[in-house]
Amino acid sequence: MRYGVLGTGEVGRALAGRLMELGHEVTLGSRTADNPVAREWATAAAGRARAGTFAQAAEAGEVVVNAVSGRVALDALRAAGAAHLDGKVLVDVCNPLAFEEGVPRLDPVESDSMGERIQRAFPGARVVKTLNTVSFKVMVDPGRVPGEHHMFVCGEDAVAKERVTAMLGELGWPTGRVLDLGGIAVARATEMYLPLRVRLSRVFGHEDFNIEVRLAG
Ligand SMILES: NC(=O)c1ccc[n+]([C@@H]2O[C@H](COP(=O)([O-])OP(=O)(O)OC[C@H]3O[C@@H](n4cnc5c(N)ncnc54)[C@H](OP(=O)(O)O)[C@@H]3O)[C@@H](O)[C@H]2O)c1
Numbered sequence: 001m002r003y004g005v006l007g008t009g010e011v012g013r014a015l016a017g018r019l020m021e022l023g024h025e026v027t028l029g030s031r032t033a034d035n036p037v038a039r040e041w042a043t044a045a046a047g048r049a050r051a052g053t054f055a056q057a058a059e060a061g062e063v064v065v066n067a068v069s070g071r072v073a074l075d076a077l078r079a080a081g082a083a084h085l086d087g088k089v090l091v092d093v094c095n096p097l098a099f100e101e102g103v104p105r106l107d108p109v110e111s112d113s114m115g116e117r118i119q120r121a122f123p124g125a126r127v128v129k130t131l132n133t134v135s136f137k138v139m140v141d142p143g144r145v146p147g148e149h150h151m152f153v154c155g156e157d158a159v160a161k162e163r164v165t166a167m168l169g170e171l172g173w174p175t176g177r178v179l180d181l182g183g184i185a186v187a188r189a190t191e192m193y194l195p196l197r198v199r200l201s202r203v204f205g206h207e208d209f210n211i212e213v214r215l216a217g
Helices: 010-021 036-044 054-060 073-080 114-121 136-140 158-171 184-192 194-204
Strands: 002-006 025-030 049-053 063-066 089-092 097-100 103-106 126-130 151-155 178-182
Touching (some): 002 010, 054 073, 089 114, 103 194, 114 126, 114 151, 158 178
Parallel strands (some): 089 126
Antiparallel strands (some): 126 151
């Protein structure tokens, strides 16, 4: 599979790196073609992956991953180009989080979400929200957290969700632990978990934890 990963932060690099290790063709996208972080990453990949602009990464990918801050995701995706997203599965891992005097704030929140904004702005893309509820290390190595903990997906396109569930399986999330929560409006709920996740990470002093949903009976 060819993946275009938009974002050179710890999330983009972790996902791009793991997908590359799994044998996929990966292009890591940035605002500029000469981003030193992306170039260094591609050099370390020794020809098995490439770095480029957001547009080049989106064009190269059969599946595109949005791994930039939610606060700038629409700008990054506009730079990627609607034509390069049309008809493609767009895996949205972003959170619209910013810290104001150390306090996590979300924008949008409650009555809207970045998952929905992205789907509205790019109606031709098949947006699936996932992975935004765990740290970048747990995303690509769920075994860091013991137990039968869960990953969530939501989006409008059932086939796109199946494809993302398969991708999650490759990353180490068994299908039985991937919960389909419904349409893209559910992104509000998973994005609104973020302030609690930030608080938990401060209490524990690390980010190796996740939600495990247990049913009675
Ligand atoms: N960190 C985690 O463990 C974690 C867990 C779950 C979800 N997330 C979410 O994953 C996303 C990525 O997080 P991150 O910490 O890896 O990276 P980040 O620092 O949020 O984003 C880095 C990327 O944003 C791009 N960017 C910055 N300003 C921009 C602008 N004005 N316009 C367009 N693009 C811009 C950068 O472009 P350049 O490459 O050109 O510099 C870079 O590629 C975020 O939404 C975050 O909330 C993070």
